[in-house]
Amino acid sequence: MTERITLYIPDGVQRVEPLVLQDCDIVDTITVTLGDGASATVYDRTAGSSFTRSVIYNVGVGARLTVIHDVQNATGTARYVLRCAQDSIVHYGFVSAHTTSSTMSFDVELLGERAQALVRGVYIGNDTAIVTLTTNQRHEAAHTMSDVRINGCLAGQARALYHGKIYVAGNAVGTQAEQRNDTLLLSTCASARSIPSLEVLTNQVQCAHGSAVGRVDEEQIRYMQTRGIARERARHLLIEGFVNTTLDGHGELQEVARRVLQCLKK
Numbered sequence: 001m002t003e004r005i006t007l008y009i010p011d012g013v014q015r016v017e018p019l020v021l022q023d024c025d026i027v028d029t030i031t032v033t034l035g036d037g038a039s040a041t042v043y044d045r046t047a048g049s050s051f052t053r054s055v056i057y058n059v060g061v062g063a064r065l066t067v068i069h070d071v072q073n074a075t076g077t078a079r080y081v082l083r084c085a086q087d088s089i090v091h092y093g094f095v096s097a098h099t100t101s102s103t104m105s106f107d108v109e110l111l112g113e114r115a116q117a118l119v120r121g122v123y124i125g126n127d128t129a130i131v132t133l134t135t136n137q138r139h140e141a142a143h144t145m146s147d148v149r150i151n152g153c154l155a156g157q158a159r160a161l162y163h164g165k166i167y168v169a170g171n172a173v174g175t176q177a178e179q180r181n182d183t184l185l186l187s188t189c190a191s192a193r194s195i196p197s198l199e200v201l202t203n204q205v206q207c208a209h210g211s212a213v214g215r216v217d218e219e220q221i222r223y224m225q226t227r228g229i230a231r232e233r234a235r236h237l238l239i240e241g242f243v244n245t246t247l248d249g250h251g252e253l254q255e256v257a258r259r260v261l262q263c264l265k266k
Contacts, residue, residue, distance in 0.1 A: 003027045011035035011060070018043050021055075030055045032065075036085075039064035047072040056081045059088040061112065069094035077103040082119075086112025086141070093247070097124040098131055098158075105134040110144035110172075120246050121150040125158030125190070134163045135179070139205075143174040151246045152183040153239065154190035162194045166209060170201040179209040184216065184242050 005027050009015055018041040021030060030053065034040055038060060044067060059065050059082065067090070069080075075098065082090050096104060108117045117137075125131045131154075137146040152160050166177045183192035194211035216238050224234035 003029075005030045007032045009034045009038040009040050012037045014038070015040040021045065028053055031058070032056070033058040034060050034063040034065055034088075036060040037062045041066040041068070044069040046070070046074045052077045054079045054081070056083070057090070058083050059085060059090055059115075061085045062087045064088070065090045067092045067094075071096040071098075071102070071104075073097060073099055075100040075102055079105045079107070081107045081109065082117055083109045083111060084115035084117055084144075087114045088112065088116070090117045092117070092119045092121075094119075094121040095124075096121070096131070096133075097126075098129040099125075099127040101130040101132075103132040106136070106148075108135070108137045108146050108148065110137075110139045110146060110175075111141060112144075113141045114143050115141065116145045117147075119146075119148040119150070122243055122246055123150070123152045123160065125152070125154045125156075125160055127156045127158065129154075129156075129158040131158070131160040133160070135165070137164075137166045137177055137179065139166075139168045139172040139175045139177060141169075142172055144172060145176045147176075147178045149178070149180045149246055151242060152181075152192060153186060153243070154183060154192060155186040157187075157189045159190070160192040162192070162211070164194075164196045164209065164211075166198050166200070166207055168200040168202060168205050168207065173202055173204040175202075175205040175207070177205070177207045181211040182242075183211075183213045184239065185213065186216070186239070 021044040084090055123131050135148050137148060154160055160183055162181045164179045164181055166179055168175045179196055181194045192213045196209040196211050198207055200207055216235055220238055221234045225231060
């Protein structure tokens with residue numbers, strides 16, 4: 001049996017109280033639609049469950065959407081779609097912490113002129129987790145902007161595979177698109193692979209992408225030890241700083257950052 005949830009914020013409504021999607025693992029499809037000029041914040045929380053679902057956000061003309069997405073020790077396959085109309089702004093932040101396997105994809109669709117989408121994410125893998133993450137940034141209109149930055153931390157025998165693509169249509173002049181994926185390996189058995197790509201059909205754009213995989217910098221640890229900081233404390237501070245490059249500076253994500261750091265301490 002297919003279970004669906006549909007939420008609608010009418011035109012011009014500025015919702016103060018957040019919408020909370022919690023433990024919706026039995027739901028196959030969730031659709032959240034913001035009318036023109038509307039605004040809302042969504043908290044999406046999943047913990048300790050197995051799920052297969054799609055979450056679709058339709059953001060109307062001039063609408064504003066903030067999403068805080070927290071996945072803790074869940075396993076399954078999920079697809080998240082952001083459809084951004086003209087002059088809309090979307091801020092999407094997520095934390096995904098796993099000890100088993102998870103597959104997540106994010107489709108960011110800039111459909112109207114001057115639409116903007118900013119995605120910030122952190123994934124954490126422990127034990128034998130396999131984290132598969134895909135992001136697609138599609139610019140279908142002129143003067144749109146997308147910025148996707150996702151960092152990962154892997155311990156134990158965890159593995160991660162990231163595919164990231166930026167697509168810019170021929171009519172999407174003035175596009176600005178950035179994509180970055182960095183992974184920090186916290187054990188000798190952890191591994192990660194990152195595959196960024198671009199498909200740009202016009203010259204009048206600014207696009208950048210990149211990735212890096214590495215371990216905690218021993219030279220920085222030794223430097224901090226010379227300043228009286230114990231080795232384990234220095235290591236934790238470096239991991240904390242790595243996570244904060246993604247999550248700091250975004251007030252809505254402070255609670256999410258706290259949860260990430262708690263996981264890293266374990």
